[in-house]
Amino acid sequence: xxxxxxxxxxxxxxxxxSGCSNGTILNCTMAAVDMMDWDPDRTVVVSxxxxxSRAAGYVEADSLxxxxxxxxxxxxxxxxxxxxxxxxxxTGDGDLAAIGGNHFIxxxxxxxxxxxxxxxxxxxxxxxxxxxxxxxxxxxxxxxxYGAAEPAFDLAALxxxxxxxxxxxxxxxxxxxxxxxxxxxxxxxxxxxxEVRAGCPTNYGRKNRIREATDQLEQFRTRSMLxxxxxxxxxxxxxxxxxxxxxxEFVRRSNPAMGVAP
Numbered sequence: 201x202x203x204x205x206x207x208x209x210x211x212x213x214x215x216x217x218s219g220c221s222n223g224t225i226l227n228c229t230m231a232a233v234d235m236m237d238w239d240p241d242r243t244v245v246v247s248x249x250x251x252x253s254r255a256a257g258y259v260e261a262d263s264l265x266x267x268x269x270x271x272x273x274x275x276x277x278x279x280x281x282x283x284x285x286x287x288x289x290x291t292g293d294g295d296l297a298a299i300g301g302n303h304f305i306x307x308x309x310x311x312x313x314x315x316x317x318x319x320x321x322x323x324x325x326x327x328x329x330x331x332x333x334x335x336x337x338x339x340x341x342x343x344x345x346y347g348a349a350e351p352a353f354d355l356a357a358l359x360x361x362x363x364x365x366x367x368x369x370x371x372x373x374x375x376x377x378x379x380x381x382x383x384x385x386x387x388x389x390x391x392x393x394x395e396v397r398a399g400c401p402t403n404y405g406r407k408n409r410i411r412e413a414t415d416q417l418e419q420f421r422t423r424s425m426l427x428x429x430x431x432x433x434x435x436x437x438x439x440x441x442x443x444x445x446x447x448x449e450f451v452r453r454s455n456p457a458m459g460v461a462p
Contacts, residue, residue, distance in 0.1 A: 206230045206233065206234060207260055208257070212258070217402040219399060220401070221321070221372035222398060224372045225255075225317065226255045226258060226259075232383040238286050240261045241262075244264070244285050245259045246263070246266060246287060246290075247263070247265055247266065248267065248268055248269055248292075249295055249326075250292040251292060252292035264278070268295060269296075270300065271290075271296075272289060272314070275307075279313055279314060280458070284461045289317065291316060291318050292319050293319075293323075294323075294330075297332070298333050304358070304362075305358070308359050308391050309362050310363075311363050311365055311390040311456065311457045312391055313389055313459040318393065319396055319398045320355065321397075321400035322336060322400070323341055324403075325404070329341050329404070329407060331343045333352065335348045337349070337351060341404075356368070360450050365389065365451075365454065366390070366452050367395075367450040368384070368385070369446065370397070370447050371398075372396060372397065372420065373421050374447065381394050381449065389454070389457045389460045390457030390458075397420060399413055399420070400416075423443055423445050425441075425447065426448045427446050427447065427450060
């Protein structure tokens, strides 16, 4: 991968905290993009607001850093106006699933030809550590000081149910698998959604006794379970750990898509 081709050297070093997974996810995504042999002048990167959404500013391509929750709405407009463009969206769990939740559902329903990479760190990192739609039950945040009482959104399952053609989930520990999943999403016409469980030692970690970035990576390593194994255990009626992170490819199909270049 050519550093000069895809990253803006003048914007580095990045603003993310030490131990944040977002740089790793950006690197995996752009490595996959580079394997597609795309022209940077025909590639557009769209993001909303949040720690994850700063990723668009580091990419050497036309980019839109849009309003909170509206990344998919802007990306849909770009793709429908010029279907020949390659459009990648960076978003976070709060940006995508809270204020942007309706856009997420309908982008999947329309099966618009976009690749969406969601950096899910289970919290609002940039604005002070508030609970997000994916904050696990019992987890602490500034808005859930006694533990989150609401069940968390399963973003991958939602994307499958809403109609996305490609859905996968990995963590920032699984860098090779993540890179391959993003490439598969880029190659699949229609809406491709790759959820990445990301570490946030500064806000999520320090509130939940996993302050070290290596501790969060160790959790990703030990708690991750391949979807095929998870499905087998469920089918056999066997117990599944409540904190298991189900990873792998959830769906790959070829339903009619919107915004595909002729």
